[in-house]
Structure formats: structure tokens, C-alpha cells
Amino acid sequence: MFEEYKGVYVIADCFDGQVRKVTYELIGQARLIADQLQEDVHTLLLGAKVAGEAQSLIEYGSDYVHVFEHPLLARYTTDGYTKVITDFFAQNKPNVILIGATNDGRDLAPRISGRMKNGVVADCTILSVSTSDGLVEWTRPALGGNILAEIICPEHRPQMGSVRPNVFKMPERQEGRQGHINQVDVQLTDADIRNRFVEMIKVDMNDVNIEEAEIIVAGGRGMGSPENFKILEELADALGGVLGVTRPIVEKGWYPLSRQVGQTGKTVAPKLYLAFGISGAIQHTAGITGSDMIVAINNDPEAAIFKVCDYGIVGDAMEVAREMIAQTKAIKG
Amino acid sequence: MELLVCIKQVPDTSEIKLDPETNTLIRTGLPSIVNPFDMNALEAALAVKDKYPGTRVSVITMGPPQASVALKECISMGADDAYLITDRAFAGADTLATSYTIACAISKVQEDQGKPFDMIFCGKQAIDGDTAQVGPQIAEELGIPQVTYVCGIEVNDNIVRTQREHEEGFEVLDTPMPMLLTAVKSLNEPRYPTLHNSIRATQYEVKTITVKDMTTDPKRLGLQGSPTRVRKVYSPPMRSAGTMLTGAVSESVATVMDVLKQKELI
Numbered sequence: 001m002f003e004e005y006k007g008v009y010v011i012a013d014c015f016d017g018q019v020r021k022v023t024y025e026l027i028g029q030a031r032l033i034a035d036q037l038q039e040d041v042h043t044l045l046l047g048a049k050v051a052g053e054a055q056s057l058i059e060y061g062s063d064y065v066h067v068f069e070h071p072l073l074a075r076y077t078t079d080g081y082t083k084v085i086t087d088f089f090a091q092n093k094p095n096v097i098l099i100g101a102t103n104d105g106r107d108l109a110p111r112i113s114g115r116m117k118n119g120v121v122a123d124c125t126i127l128s129v130s131t132s133d134g135l136v137e138w139t140r141p142a143l144g145g146n147i148l149a150e151i152i153c154p155e156h157r158p159q160m161g162s163v164r165p166n167v168f169k170m171p172e173r174q175e176g177r178q179g180h181i182n183q184v185d186v187q188l189t190d191a192d193i194r195n196r197f198v199e200m201i202k203v204d205m206n207d208v209n210i211e212e213a214e215i216i217v218a219g220g221r222g223m224g225s226p227e228n229f230k231i232l233e234e235l236a237d238a239l240g241g242v243l244g245v246t247r248p249i250v251e252k253g254w255y256p257l258s259r260q261v262g263q264t265g266k267t268v269a270p271k272l273y274l275a276f277g278i279s280g281a282i283q284h285t286a287g288i289t290g291s292d293m294i295v296a297i298n299n300d301p302e303a304a305i306f307k308v309c310d311y312g313i314v315g316d317a318m319e320v321a322r323e324m325i326a327q328t329k330a331i332k333g
Numbered sequence: 334m335e336l337l338v339c340i341k342q343v344p345d346t347s348e349i350k351l352d353p354e355t356n357t358l359i360r361t362g363l364p365s366i367v368n369p370f371d372m373n374a375l376e377a378a379l380a381v382k383d384k385y386p387g388t389r390v391s392v393i394t395m396g397p398p399q400a401s402v403a404l405k406e407c408i409s410m411g412a413d414d415a416y417l418i419t420d421r422a423f424a425g426a427d428t429l430a431t432s433y434t435i436a437c438a439i440s441k442v443q444e445d446q447g448k449p450f451d452m453i454f455c456g457k458q459a460i461d462g463d464t465a466q467v468g469p470q471i472a473e474e475l476g477i478p479q480v481t482y483v484c485g486i487e488v489n490d491n492i493v494r495t496q497r498e499h500e501e502g503f504e505v506l507d508t509p510m511p512m513l514l515t516a517v518k519s520l521n522e523p524r525y526p527t528l529h530n531s532i533r534a535t536q537y538e539v540k541t542i543t544v545k546d547m548t549t550d551p552k553r554l555g556l557q558g559s560p561t562r563v564r565k566v567y568s569p570p571m572r573s574a575g576t577m578l579t580g581a582v583s584e585s586v587a588t589v590m591d592v593l594k595q596k597e598l599i
Contacts, residue, residue, distance in 0.1 A: 015500075015501055016501075078469075078478065078479055078480075079478065082473075102500055103481065103482050103497075103498060103499050103500060104499070106465050106481065107469060107479070107481045107482075109466070110428070110432075110464075110465070110466035110467075110468075110469035110470045110473070111469045111470070111472070111473050111479070113429060113466070113470065114429070114432065114469065114470040114472075114473030114474055115473055117429065117553075117560075118429075118560050119427065119429060119559070119560030119561035120428070120429075120466060120561075121561060122463070122464040122465060122466055123463060123464070137564065141463070141569070142461065142462055142463065142566075143344070143346050143349060143461055144346035144347065144349060144460060144461075144463075145569070146346070146349050146568075146569075147566055147567065147568060147569070148566070148567055148568070148569050149563050149565075149566050150563070150564045150565045150566075150567075151561050151562065151563055151564065152561070152562050152564050153560050153561050153562070154562060155560065156560035194478035194508060194509060194512075195478055195480060195506045195507070195508050196506065196507040196508070197504070197505075197506060198494065198505035198506060198507055199505045200499075200501065200502050200503070200504055200505070201496070201502050201503040201504075201505065202501070202502040203501075203502045203503070214598075215598065239598075239599070257519075263463075271596070271598055272593065272596075272598050282349075282569075283346075283347070286569070289569075289572060293592075293596070293598075294572075294575075295589055301577075301579075306574060306575075306577065307572075307574050308572040308574075309572075309574070309575045310575035310576070311575050311576050311577075311578060311588070311589050311592065312574075312575060312576070312577045312578065313578045313582070313585045313586070313589070314577065314578070314579050315582050315585065316582075319582050320582055320585070320586060323582050323583055323586040324586050324589075324590075327583075327586055327587065327590050328590070328599065331590065331594065331599055332599070
């Protein structure tokens with residue numbers, strides 16, 4: 001019934017002409033899905049001058065890269081991106097589309113779905129292919145991460161979903177991997193784009209990207225006061241990591257949203273996650289379960305965080321943090 | 334100006350507890366609230382009304398009859414009119430069918446009042462589903478521009494200047510009316526109801542819109558109009574609980590440090 005719908009398509013997420021990491025994470029998943037379906041992986045690459053990025057998309061697992069170059073595609077716009085992408089999909093019928101669940105991706109995905117009148121599943125954390133009917137199974141958290149829902153799209157094509165950054169690992173790059181690069185003829189005029197870009201106000205460039213960190217030292221309400229977080233910052237420095245916080249800490253205004261880990265903040269997957277004075281509400285733990293190792297410190301032996309950690313220390317967060325700093329410095333010399 | 338706020342009545346997910354014995358969700362007794370981000374959307378609309386006399390703020394929701402409680406809460410905050418879209422025909426709708434239905438209802442209200450809404454305000458997402466899809470899908474269905482993740486609004490004549498949250502900073506955009514925007518928490522602090530508006534809310538009769546009041550394609554409504562299907566729902570698998578260190582702090586820390594050294598994290 002849907003024989004003409006073929007291929008697993010990734011829409012690359014770019015900023016300032018650079019492909020963002022989530023794109024490669026999506027290509028990794030697209031590759032797994034495509035191999036099971038015996039189809040190809042296609043990536044749509046949009047920008048003003050982006051063709052130079054095409055080969056790396058191939059080396060990470062794309063079979064085809066469709067390059068859309070136009071001055072009006074230099075930055076993301078709802079109208080411009082929706083138009084050129086849905087125009088392309090009117091000609092090339094995809095089976096599956098993957099979009100990064102960044103702010104731009106979450107702006108774009110529902111708009112495309114509205115225009116193509118197909119389903120879209122937001123913020124998936126598990127992707128699989130049904131062995132019985134070949135449908136993509138899109139699994140996503142709901143009700144604040146308390147439940148997981150597996151969603152299918154049986155009677156419409158394309159099947160479409162968005163995936164949050166850092167949920168999946170980057171695939172291995174295969175140097176010299178061969179693929180096809182296709183320059184797409186872009187039909188777009190100024191009048192197609194209704195939002196006028198005024199300016200981009202950059203946020204504090206000294207602030208860190210906790211999504212990329214290998215070691216995160218995180219603090220929650222149990223830390224007590226803003227002053228007590230200084231010692232966690234000191235520990236993070238000693239370990240070569242960065243500081244993360246829970247939602248209540250951001251709501252108190254002690255740290256900016258960019259530091260927030262969890263369902264409404266960032267999903268992180270560091271090699272080491274140290275949780276100080278964090279009770280372990282599911283809204284928080286939903287954002288850390290991809291960590292290689294979780295060490296939790298809490299003075300309440302019944303704290304829920306101890307159910308998801310690899311090592312749990314029952315004790316005073318400040319005392320443990322001071323001891324860790326001392327021992328880290330002793331080891332590093 | 335005519336302003337519209339789309340709201341949703343949701344269970345307060347911050348109150349959800351897991352049954353410690355079975356690790357399943359305790360669903361009963363969850364309080365119903367207006368989706369918190371929708372309160373930011375309503376506050377933003379009311380702030381525009383405060384600045385431009387003669388502006389009217391309407392609120393609309395799709396849901397069961399008891400969702401009128403949520404609409405009345407918006408009246409108590411200062412909204413002028415409230416519409417409840419409710420019908421068994423809408424049951425089982427996913428985001429696409431929901432936004433189609435809401436867009437049809439908006440078109441009907443616009444026809445009745447003889448003018449379009451200049452601005453439509455939504456929350457960035459609902460806390461029960463977290464999809465962030467219905468706002469943009471309504472905008473697409475109505476054919477109007479959208480700005481998502483809005484944390485600042487300035488209205489000048491027929492142009493709305495917004496600040497949009499982005500991973501790389503704040504994007505400033507100018508959008509012509511009519512337009513739709515979705516609000517984030519940092520946009521504002523929702524006001525408290527006044528006594529006058531609270532009294533008005535108790536007496537206010539919510540306007541109901543059913544399927545027969547609108548022009549719709551029945552194939553696009555409810556479960557039938559929903560491309561996505563929930564195949565199963567389950568509790569997330571727990572990571573297995575790890576080793577508990579209950580001795581002296583210096584020993585516990587030393588144990589952890591040994592592991593970090595083995596894993597070459599230090």
C-alpha cells in the first residue's frame with residue numbers, strides 16, 4: 001500500500017553553517033532502521049553554503065545527501081524550511097523522517113506534519129523496527145517521564161519523529177565512505193518567509209554546554225544554600241567536569257536554565273554523574289539514565305536517587321564533597 | 334485587537350507518585366490544573382490588553398465538559414470570553430487531529446465575531462504530553478506564521494517583535510499579524526485573580542462548541558483522524574540499584590575514587 005514510500009531521511013540541524021552533533025546521532029539511528037528495512041539513509045542539508053559538510057554526513061552513515069543551498073536558508077526560518085522540505089517530499093516520498101528535537105527542530109517538525117498531514121512523534125528516546133509489520137516503533141516519555149509510550153504510525157506515510165540531542169551515541173566515522181551528493185534546485189523568495197530576522201543575542205559565552213561534558217557534578221535542593229554550591233564548583237574544577245543543577249535550583253534563580261538537567265532541562269550522558277543532595281525525582285533521573293556511571297550522595301538512605309545509582313554514599317553532601325576534593329587533589333598531585 | 338489564548342487542562346504531573354511496591358503510576362486523585370505554560374500565554378495576552386485599551390482576550394480549550402473549570406480560572410484572571418470545544422466525536426485525537434479541530438473552532442469563532450484574531454497565544458507545550466506540537470500545527474492549519482519558545486514580546490502596530498529562546502542565544506524576530514506564538518515560563522509571572530474577575534467567573538457561562546457547530550472534514554476528527562497510535566504504555570525500566578557505601582565518609586570516598594581511577598576518569 002505504501003510501496004512508493006522508501007528511504008529513511010534525516011533533516012540535518014545546522015547553526016551558522018555548521019552541522020550540529022544531534023544530526024550525526026540521528027544518522028546513526030537512521031542507519032539501524034534503514035538496514036533492518038533494507039532501505040537507504042538520506043540526509044537533507046539546508047543552508048547558504050553547506051555543501052562542504054556533505055562528505056562528513058556520508059562518512060557517518062548517510063547514503064545520499066541532498067544539498068539545499070540558498071541565501072535565504074542561511075538561518076532557520078519556519079516558513080522557508082517548511083516550504084523547501086515539503087516541496088522536496090512532494091517529489092521524493094520518504095518512508096521515515098527523523099528530526100532533532102532542538103528548539104528549531106521542534107518548531108519545524110509539527111509544521112511539516114501539519115502540511116503533509118502525517119503523524120509526528122516528539123522527543124523519542126527509543127527507536128526500533130517491528131519485526132512483524134516493519135513499522136517504526138517510536139518510544140517517548142510522557143507524564144513528566146513517569147511512563148513510556150510506544151507509538152506507531154500504521155496508515156500514513158511518512159512516519160516521522162523527533163529525537164532529543166544526547167539520547168543516542170554518535171556512530172563511528174568511516175573515513176572515505178562513499179555516497180551520493182545531490183544538489184537540489186531551491187525555489188524560495190523573500191515573500192515566502194514571514195518572520196523577519198532582527199538579531200541574535202548571544203548568551204554568556206563563558207557558560208558551559210553540560211550536554212557535551214564527560215563529568216558532571218550536580219547539586220539539588222539538599223545543598224541548602226547558593227554558597228554551598230561553590231564547593232561543588234570547586235569539585236567540578238578539580239575533576240575537570242562541569243556543574244549541573246536540578247529544576248528547583250533554577251527556579252530559585254541560583255543558576256541559569258542552561259545548567260538544568262532533567263525532563264524539562266537537558267538530557268545528559270556523561271561518563272560520570274555525581275549527584276549531591278538530589279532526591280531523585282523521576283523528572284530529574286529521566287535526564288541522566290544514559291550516564292555511564294552515577295554516584296549519588298544523600299543523607300537520606302531512602303532517597304529515590306539510590307535506586308538508579310551505581311554507587312551510593314549516605315552522608316552529608318558538604319562533607320563528602322570536601323573529602324572528594326581532598327582525595328582528587330591527592331591523586332592528581 | 335482580538336487576542337486568543339489556547340489552553341489545556343492537565344493533571345499536575347509534579348504531583349505524580351509511583352507505587353513503591355509495584356513501581357506503577359498512581360493515577361487517581363491527581364489535581365487538575367491549567368497547563369502552567371498556558372498561564373504564561375494568558376498573562377502575555379492580558380499584558381497586551383493592559384497596554385492597548387479596547388483589546389479583548391478570549392480563551393479556548395478542547396476537552397471534556399469538566400475542562401470548563403480551567404476556562405473559568407482564566408476568566409478570573411481577566412479573560413473576556415471562553416470557549417469549550419467538546420464532543421464525543423473528538424475522542425482519541427492525537428496532536429494532528431486535535432490541532433485540526435481547534436483550528437476549525439477558531440475559524441468558527443472568527444466568523445461569528447466578524448474579525449480574525451490578531452494574535453494567538455499558546456504555552457510552549459503541555460506538561461502531560463510534552464509534545465510542543467499543537468501550537469505550530471494550529472498555525473499551519475490556519476495558514477499564519479508562528480514563533481515558538483517566546484520569552485519576550487513587544488507589539489508595534491501590526492508587527493509583533495518577539496525574543497525566541499534558542500540553544501545558541503535569543504533570536505529576535507518581527508512577525509506580521511495575524512500570528513501565533515508559544516510562551517515559555519521566563520516570559521512573565523502570571524497574575525493573581527482579582528475579586529471582581531473571580532465573581533465574574535462564577536457567573537460566566539462558558540460557550541460550548543460541538544461538532545455540529547463547525548465545518549469539518551469528519552475523516553480528520555478524533556481517533557479516525559489521528560495518524561499516530563499508542564501501541565503500548567509502560568513504566569520506564571529502572572537502572573538496577575548499585576552498591577551502597579555506609580561506612581566512614583573518607584572510606585566511602587576512597588572506594589569511589591578507586592573506581593574512577595580504574596575507569597581512567599581521574
